[in-house]
Amino acid sequence: MVGKSQLKLIKSLRLKKYREEKRMFIAEGRKGVLELLDSDLVCEGIYAVDPEALPPLPLEVVPVSNKELQQMSALKTPAGVLGVFRIPAQEEPLSSGVVLALDDVRDPGNLGTIIRLCDWFGIPQLLCSPNTVDCYNPKVVQATMGSLSRVRMAYKDLPEFLAHDERPVYIADMDGINTYEASWPEELILVMGNEANGLSEAVRELATGVLSIPRFGEGNRTESLNVATATAILLSEFRRNNP
Amino acid sequence: MVGKSQLKLIKSLRLKKYREEKRMFIAEGRKGVLELLDSDLVCEGIYAVDPEALPPLPLEVVPVSNKELQQMSALKTPAGVLGVFRIPAQEEPLSSGVVLALDDVRDPGNLGTIIRLCDWFGIPQLLCSPNTVDCYNPKVVQATMGSLSRVRMAYKDLPEFLAHDERPVYIADMDGINTYEASWPEELILVMGNEANGLSEAVRELATGVLSIPRFGEGNRTESLNVATATAILLSEFRRNNP
Structure with missing residues (x-):
């Protein structure tokens, strides 16, 4: 059984304001929840319509009714299992190696897909401008399919960060070098722009290379x-150039 | 003004059954509608809340109220302009060159994105298994951003087509050749699988090469x-190998 105040708290976590206040976020669906449980993230609670259907877990699963899950869930069709996790403290972005940076990417599905891509391609650090969609937004968490715990995330003012970093800054934009003919150093910051407006002028000015996909x-x-x-x-x- | 029966007809086009019966589909949003108007597709009607905001067009724009547009639209937030187009007769798939084939891709957003990718990379033919989502589904049309008219689409039984075609058949799957080390002939059929289940056994058996993205x-x-x-x-x- 889940108490009323607990239910209200969980429901509030679909809003960024409350996630930031409580430093918690929700993940939904058996697969995603199990993957996050198997990471360094701290779990605050697991709620399931059918706890018996889950493998043995290091913490007790709270049984909930379909109606209760519906109230907690941020999904139209709740996935049967919901986990509440602690938002980790933001660490400073890695100062060596490759970084992917996003300049105001707004769509949760896009950010989720990009986090999954970073995980796939072994990109350890994803750096987001403050106006990029929150990576703990339930739709983003859903789209990452568990990759969220394996990619280091930071939100920072991009122009300031880029101005003080010595790595080359590549941006994806029109009228640049043919991507297939570019040289790809091992240490690099690659910046992708907003869905509708592309990159901000401030970021463009700090670019050392412009890449275009022909x-x-x-x-x-x-x-x-x-x-x-x-x-x-x-x-x-x-990665083809830096396996 | 739009008549009641017209309104009902347009509304019905969000369902595949009626699209097939009437051989018509809808496109929404200024940009998408204008791009389709500028193609070989036959337009049956354009409806707009503010016809004055559109450039001069070869056919009269029917002014509609927000409420009427809401009733016609397949979108939660209608985009102000809606066009009705005729579904072209399906042509036989191209028997030379490169073909992208989809084995039961179900998500409209994925199909829309893939049509856009074909357009970008100059892939002239997209071949879909009969259970792949309908390319005239309003969500697919929306996601293609106008590319739909520039890619030749066909729905066919894939195993039968592949069995009678002489081009190499590459499939994307686990445990295949490293994509970056593969040889990429100019004429080729590349098959991608379903979101959850991957490729069907029948298609797997007809593959001449298996590619994996490392x-x-x-x-x-x-x-x-x-x-x-x-x-x-x-x-x-x-395309990197066959520019």
């Missing part, structure tokens, strides 16, 4: 690739 | 990439 076909007029698919292609190119 | 990082456990991001990476590799 378009193919005569008279091709496709305007742009989705930011998550463009990130997939660029991280793939980075 | 994972990086020690002990990496990420299970799979989203089908649209995996497609992005593979089409990029195809």
Whole structure:
């Protein structure tokens, strides 16, 4: 059984304001919850309609009714299992190696996909501008499929960070170098822009290289690739050159 | 003004059954509608809350109220402009060159993104298994951002098609050849699988090559990439080798 105040607290976590106040977030679905449990994250509680269906866990699972889960869940169709986790303290971004940075990426599905890509391609650090969607937003957590615990996240003022870092800064933009012909140093900051407006002027000014993914076909007029698919292609190119 | 029966007809087009019966589909949003108007597709009608805001068009725009648009629209927040277009007759898939094939891709957002990728990378033919989501589904049309008219679409039984085609058949799957080390012939059929279940056994048996996108990082456990991001990476590799 889950108490009323607990239920209210969990429900509030779909809003960033309350996540920041309580320093907690929710994850939903058996797979995602189990993956986060198997990470360094601190779990505050697991709630399930059918606790018997879960493997043995290091903490007690609270049985809840479908109606209670519906009230806690941020999903239209709750996934049967919900976990509450502590938001870890933000660590300083890694000062060596490769960093992917996002300049105001707003769509939760895009950020979730990008976190999963960082995990896949072994990109240890994802750096987000303060206006990038919150990585503890339930829709982002859902889309990461458990990758969230394996990628180091930080929110920082990008121009300030870039100005004080010595690594080359590559941006993805129009009219740059052909991505396939670019040189890809091992240590690098790659910045991707907002879905509608691309990169901010302040970030553009700090770029040391501009990469473009070539378009193919005569008279091709496709305007742009989705930011998550463009990130997939660029991280793939980075790793092809730096396995 | 839009008549009641017209309104009812347009509303019905969010269902595949009626799209197939009427051979029509809807597109929403200024940009998408204008791009489809500028293609070979036949337009049956344009409806807009503010017709004056549109550039001069070869057919009359029907002014509608917000309430009427709401009733026609398949979107939660209608985009102000809606076009009704005729579904073109399905042409036989191209028998030469490169083909991307989808084995039961179900998510409209994924199919839309993949159509956009085909357009970007100049892949002329997209071949879908009969259980792949309908490309005239309003959410797919929305996600293609106008690319739909520039990629040749066909729905066909995949195993039958593959069995009678002489081009090499590459599939994206686990435990295959490293994508970056594969040879990429100019003529090729590349098949991507379903979001949850991957490729069907029948398609697997007809493969002449299996490609895997390598994972990086020690002990990496990420299970799979989203089908649209995996497609992005593979089409990029195809074009890098066949510019």
